[in-house]
Amino acid sequence: MSHLIVEISKYVIIILMAVYTYSCFAVFSTWDPDSKRDMLRNQNVLMFLLHLISFLILFMQKDFDVQIAGLYGLQVVLLATTILAYTKLYPKVSRVVLNNMCMLLTVGFIMLTRLEYELAFKQFIFAAIGIGISLVVPIIIKKLKVLSELRYIYGGVGIVSLLAVLLLAKASGGALLGFTFGGFSIQPSEFIKILLVFFVASSFKYSLSFKNIVFTTAVAALHVLILVYSTDLGAGLILFVVYLTMLYVATKQPLYLLAGGVAGAGASVLGFKLFSHVKVRVQAWQDPFANYDYGGYQVAQSLFAIATGGWLGVGLMQGEPEKIPVAESDFIFSAICEELGLIFGICLILICISVYIMFLNIAMELKGMFYRLVALGLGTVYIFQVFVMIGGVTKFIPSTGVTLPLVSYGGSSLLSTLIMFAIIQGLYILREEEENEQRKKKLRREAGSRKAGRRAGNSGNDRQRAKGL
């Protein structure tokens, strides 16, 4: 009987996810502000429904453990508070980004609770702290105009902390990744991504002279080299691609893209020859089954999970995602595909894409080189990390061990992603308010010049709301 319930819930969850995903894109093509508002509100309904059904299954399958029910309650409170706090504190917040942030957190909560209650509880704490911190970020963006001038600080802090990790930290899982104090380990590479984006954006805002481009490239390259040397290949690769993208957009020079691509390819070949840990990853990628005992094990287990799950998944608690190594972080996508199915997995990818499109839309609307480059850079960090993660666990590209932002377990990853989202929200709010100011000024000017007291409030508000995604 319980098997039957799980089977039915499986389909319901997929349908909820599919409808949610559809609305992520449909909202872009809707111009009627009322139906847009309904759509965004419905997204929250879908999310809470999916959360509820999944937790009912988990509750039932985990022997009606009260802890599960308690955690569910806490998560609902957190998610609802997040939506309320953001919308009340910042009425101009991008609802699309906010909703998707909560949706991705929800998917992570479900899967982590399924994998291990302790992890899910810790993740909940990280999320609560992270959201609390992220709530003040938009104010900082708005008030601190000096942010665009601090390029030496961004670059300096980045390199120093990376070197510190390299020198001080103990090896964890083959890669030198972080500091540990007070039981918490901090992975600076997660935050370095943000710092580097700020460094590059402020440096290019300062000058686009060839000399300064060379300097900026050298600093960025140093970041990448330290990361590769620390065997954190995933972060190194992400920073490389992010820098290249920012360089291309800032200079509008496709030649840089080409040169960077060639240099990257050369560096990859060199890395393959120089570092054994790079070689192992590539071989495991080429044939994880033949190299099962030599590094192919992880990817092979991941593929077993995805293949066993098929389109519809085997149902929550029906699979064996604990067989996948680091299923809670680096391989969480495989665990999701196993139990919730590949359709759900593809929907998840599409949600990430819609977040990215929204980020880039915001970047395009912004004024000022610094803000535009920050939004572009952070958007690229986000989407490329999603790509490296999912591509790696599905054997599309060699696996490099990065997390799926907001879904994977991990305090550093979660906190840095929440901050990234909040920075972009801050930029969006800044732009909305600037535009509002301008519109008001213009209205005042028009009203003054024509003296005719035509009230322009309504139409203006509507237009503004239509933009308020």
Place this chain on the structure above:
Amino acid sequence: MTAKERRAYKKENKQKKREKKDRNRQFAFVTYSFVAVFLCLIGYLVYFNVVRADEVVRSPYNARQDNYAKYITRGTIYDRNMEVLAETVKAEDGSEARVYPYGDLYSHVVGYNVHGKAGLESTLNFDLLTSNAFILDKIKADFADEKQPGDSAVTTLDTSLQQAAYNALGSFNGAVVAIEPSTGKILAWVSKPSFDPNQVSAQWEGLNSDENSVLINRVSNGSYAPGSTFKLVTTLEYMRENPDTYGNYTYDCSGVIDYNGVSIACYNNTAHGHEDLGNSVAYSCNTSFSNIGLSLNQDRFQKTAEELLFEKKLPGGFGNTVSHTGITAAASDGDKMMTAMGQGKVQVSPYHMALITAAIANGGELMTPYLLDYTQNNGGSVVEKKMPKSYGALMTAAEASQLKEYMKQVVDYGTASNLGRGGYDVAGKTGTAEYSDEMEKNHSWFVGFSNMDNPDLVVSVVIEKSDGAGRATDVAGAVFDQYYNQ
């Protein structure tokens, strides 16, 4: 607003839009690029799930399959006539037991479902633990909190042939495999010593440490010197190196050949006298083949051997041991002579020799061997039917046809003339492989097929430590007799 003002406003607006588009050209390019990359990723995932997933799930490394056993009753394995080879029987207390009605007869090919699994129980694990039962049956089982009925597998195995091969091997250790060359269907697969799969759990320690390696599947994982059966490979290479003149080959056999201090004798020192290539094969003349071996280009020989699947994983997916020729660029004359007659460092499995023979019988084209004919659900409806699949040509049709002729002569008047007297014709090649210093005991080999014009059945036999009483040709004969007289 006057008309002039409106025009100016419109113009300004247009200009702004164009500026914005210009400003954002790079952003758009970046966005489209990443979206394109993701579309590739999603496309790949769809491809993976549609094309590759099935194979991945079946990987023996995938321990996940056993999880299904919690919800699904393992399906039955049948032979081609629906004789039960393995089934799950539920006791009154609800516990399940896997029962193998034929005991030792199918030990290696059907395998067992404990201690890491083996045989069909391992390769068909996923199919047996998949339920394609009618949806209402499934719901009914769910409501009753019962397991779903797993799908059953109907194999290509033929119990009467299996029994004939098993009996003919008697108390010898060795292996027999019988394949339909036109389709690749495997009809019999015997490895001895055998064990009772019903007792694997109880006797695991003993089986695992058995000095005769009873658990080794000798058909696919036995490594033997092929002896004279390898002369088929040597002959093919000689034909390839001398495409116009191999028909004119002659040699005068005096029973022994001495070359640069290496001496090689024919079996029992028999002098075969003046002979051509066909007679060299028919009489399995060692001295003539040593002579041929000395003339061969070792690189090309190795290449031909690799085309015949040496140094490779074999088709069929039975996890075979890879065969080696041991040919090196630095081969001495003695090595060349030994290799040409299938001694020296050459190692093959009976399964591999069966594939080479099947390709010869089937005009050069090898059909991928298979054991699973189809799967069916609990109601008997076919879920998936396996169709014969070509692996590709191992040699040209002309080469296959010539080798067939030579193999026919082996049975007509050569070393296997005791065969083919049951109202059907047989072609083949015998072999006697020395495996140690125990000169009076050799591995006895036979590979061959019945019905020259339209080959019906390929049989490959090896008997370990045959003392002359157990001959591979007799075992093959018993299998052919059963095939035509059943």
